[in-house]
Amino acid sequence: MTRELFGPETVVRPGKPLVVAIDGPSGSGKSSVSKEVARRLKLAYLDTGAMYRALTWYCLKTGVDLNDGAVVEQAAEDLPLEISTSPNHEYVAVGGVDITEDIREPRISSSVSAIATTMGARNELIRRQRELIDQHHHRMVVEGRDITTVVAPNAEIRMLLTASEEARLRRRGIQLGGTQSKEELAAQVIQRDAKDSTVVNFTRAADGVVTLDSSDLDFEQTVDTALEIVAKVIYGD
Ligand SMILES: Nc1ncnc2c1ncn2[C@@H]1O[C@H](COP(=O)(O)OP(=O)(O)OP(=O)(O)O)[C@@H](O)[C@H]1O
Numbered sequence: 001m002t003r004e005l006f007g008p009e010t011v012v013r014p015g016k017p018l019v020v021a022i023d024g025p026s027g028s029g030k031s032s033v034s035k036e037v038a039r040r041l042k043l044a045y046l047d048t049g050a051m052y053r054a055l056t057w058y059c060l061k062t063g064v065d066l067n068d069g070a071v072v073e074q075a076a077e078d079l080p081l082e083i084s085t086s087p088n089h090e091y092v093a094v095g096g097v098d099i100t101e102d103i104r105e106p107r108i109s110s111s112v113s114a115i116a117t118t119m120g121a122r123n124e125l126i127r128r129q130r131e132l133i134d135q136h137h138h139r140m141v142v143e144g145r146d147i148t149t150v151v152a153p154n155a156e157i158r159m160l161l162t163a164s165e166e167a168r169l170r171r172r173g174i175q176l177g178g179t180q181s182k183e184e185l186a187a188q189v190i191q192r193d194a195k196d197s198t199v200v201n202f203t204r205a206a207d208g209v210v211t212l213d214s215s216d217l218d219f220e221q222t223v224d225t226a227l228e229i230v231a232k233v234i235y236g237d
Pocket residue numbers: 024025026027028029030031032033049171172174175214217218219220222
């Protein structure tokens with residue numbers, strides 16, 4: 001059904017805004033599912049987590065004290081960031097240096113929450129996220145932690161993608177090729193979420209936000225369910 005609705009010839013709401021906002025905890029599948037949803041809907045794609053990671057890389061590179069809010073905020077304003085908005089091409093650069101791979105390193109994952117909980121830095125990244133949405137004429141899948149509530153609360157589609165803690169730990173373990181201990185995985189998934197959720201709510205759906213629980217769904221089923229949610233809102237079927 002959704003495959004026919006969003007087949008290769010279909011352009012959904014041509015010329016009109018179509019922002020699909022997707023939030024959720026770590027390992028719930030936001031990035032992988034959002035990219036595929038963007039491909040199927042022929043929309044641009046923005047990984048806002050990559051922006052927080054890029055700022056973390058920049059602060060570590062330039063010796064910024066991550067606990068000094070004013071300096072982190074200034075770094076956010078200065079950040080010479082380039083980020084791909086294609087779901088088919090992952091690319092993040094700072095000052096012309098390709099950091100696409102570097103921002104996924106454990107040293108970034110373990111420091112990023114210090115940046116993400118600095119409100120001045122958040123405000124600057126949120127401003128840039130809204131600017132990117134504008135540049136794409138509001139036709140974009142945007143994923144993160146505060147997209148449905150803060151960055152794009154008026155998005156046409158607002159979804160909270162969740163999965164049980166057990167499923168999220170299992171998925172992240174497989175994604176990292178079984179290289180991480182139980183404790184390391186918990187630090188990257190559970191403890192990071194606990195810190196991040198002190199400043200944003202991504203565990204409970206806000207009013208008007210549809211919850212998609214993927215705990216018992218495989219990747220394809222999750223993408224299809226997300227597209228069904230889009231179809232229901234757009235076409236009412
Ligand atoms: N429904 C699903 N069933 C099984 N595996 C899935 C499902 N959804 C995503 N995955 C896999 O789980 C892993 C984690 O997904 P992904 O990186 O997209 O999560 P995320 O929510 O973006 O995490 P983070 O916020 O930490 O970046 C990936 O390897 C992805 O392919």
